[in-house]
Amino acid sequence: MSTIRITLYLGESGLTAWLIKGINQRLRDIQGAAELIKIDTLQRVNVQHQLAALSLAFKPFDLCQIFLIGENLQTQVEALKLYLQQYCVLVTDTYTATIHSSSPMYNDNFQFHHFSVPNKMSAKHRYHIMPFAKDATIVDKARILKLIAKMASIKHYKKIEVQLIQREQLSSTDMAGGIALPHIVSEYIDQPMMICLTSKTVIDWQSAHGGVTHIVALLLPKPCTKEAILAVRHLAVNLLNADKKQFITYHYMGDQLQAILACFMRPTEQPIEQSP
Amino acid sequence: MRMVAVTACPTGIAHTYMAAEALIKSAASFGIQIQVETQGAMGIENQLTHQDIHQADLILIASDINIENAERFQQYQVINTTIVEVLTDPNKVIQDCIKQTS
Structure with a gap:
């Protein structure tokens, strides 16, 4: 089957x-x-x-x-x-390392990047991001936050990394159901950005929820447009819904994730009640 | 029963609104009428008036930071909690509020 x-x-x-x-x-x-x-x-x-x-x-x-x-x-x-x-x-269902789409069907406010964690860690990561890592297959929260910061801005990645860590120290952004939503509003970010990392193996996000497979990092510039804040707000509220979280975690392809997450960034219409 | 709440978090783009939504849904399941003020990146929304606060049976502040206009609550019994507690188990937070005021 x-x-x-x-x-x-x-x-x-x-x-x-x-x-x-x-x-x-x-x-x-x-x-x-x-x-x-x-x-x-x-x-x-x-x-x-x-x-x-x-x-x-x-x-x-x-x-x-x-x-x-x-x-x-x-x-x-x-x-x-x-x-x-x-x-x-x-929507294509093949692996794409990084997507930067300006299709009107996606959320125009956000630059979108996706990559599969194991691929990143075993190739580029080893040489350009964590040159001193003894074992590039070990994926932990600290490395991923560093990776997100580098994806966001090579110039300011250290400051962005500190901001991401500080946010996580207040409370884990593990949303339960396999999804983490690290997010910051930062003066070191030029434009709203969503960096999505997926992993077939569970990553410990240092919370009581049991780890994550999908990390959806949202980085907003300071100051930020109302549209971008609203988009994050809609996505966050949608992540209260266990079914929606589960649906997201069925997907590992960049185009699909971008389409689905962009859909959840719009105001949710209430389902029309079906007559019995 | 009538309840008012304020939600706020450091970044103010996600958890503030998630907590507000979670409280609204949970309160409804207990048959409690709730009004939630959010203090996030969009500023203060659904601002509670002195009358709203005065008429409430329960006052909850779910926040990881110092909230704006906290002096409105000085003469009332306020229950304080964190955003994480609300997101982890909103029903327990509401139940605890009911217990503390009864």
């Missing part, structure tokens, strides 16, 4: 009846199940139930995900992706 997640932005027509019908045609021989997820609210329906899918009230350019679980999915998935590419924007 395997699972596949296809993350996509709807086109300007939103989720229409003909689009759902087209999706179902590509999935009719699937040996398993397919769910359609509205990411901002995490409402989910069986994609084969057309009326239920329409009731999610998708708007044009909304972010959604088709979650497939079953056997031998690859053929149907390829056909489905080819179909969806005609009407939607697919």
Whole structure:
């Protein structure tokens, strides 16, 4: 049994009846199940139930995900992706070391970087960031904070690192559920920045919550725009929701994380109550 | 029962608002009417008036820093807690508040 997640932005027509019908045609021989997820609210329906899918009230350019679980999915998935590419924007599901996108669908206020912790630690990290580390495979909180600071600004990284450490000393930014949200407002930051690190192995974030796999560092300049502060605020409040935290931790690819986190940085719409 | 609270944290961009949201949800689950003032990077929002404070049965300050306009609370019984405690278990914080005032 395997699972596949296809993350996509709807086109300007939103989720229409003909689009759902087209999706179902590509999935009719699937040996398993397919769910359609509205990411901002995490409402989910069986994609084969057309009326239920329409009731999610998708708007044009909304972010959604088709979650497939079953056997031998690859053929149907390829056909489905080819179909969806005609009407939607697919979010790529390959590893990208660093993303700096200015796509209007993402949050324009934030520069976004993502990398996988083990890759970073075993390559560039060893030579450029921690030259004196005896064992580059050991990943700890102090190293990661240093890495975030260096990603943010080579010129001011020592000061930024101190600010990140000072914030963590007040209380751990472990949000529980595998996510840490280190954040500072700093005079050494030029523009709002989100640096996202993911690790397949749990990293001790020095809290009672049991470690993290996803570190979402938010670094804001001082002074900062209202839009950027609001974006962080919306994301933080969304992280109170255990389901949303869990959903984030299913993803390890930069483009997907950027799309999902940017979605959670917008004001959350309340789900429409379904009539029984 | 009527409750007022203030939330504040050093950075003021995340935990202040998370704590406010957590308190609002938790208070609602106990049937408590709550008004939360946030003191964050956006300044003071939902500012509590003297009347709001006077009419409250419970006053909670959840903060890791010295809050602004603290003198408003001088003549009242105030329960102090940290942001971490609110985020870790907001229901326990509300329950403790109820116990201390009953």
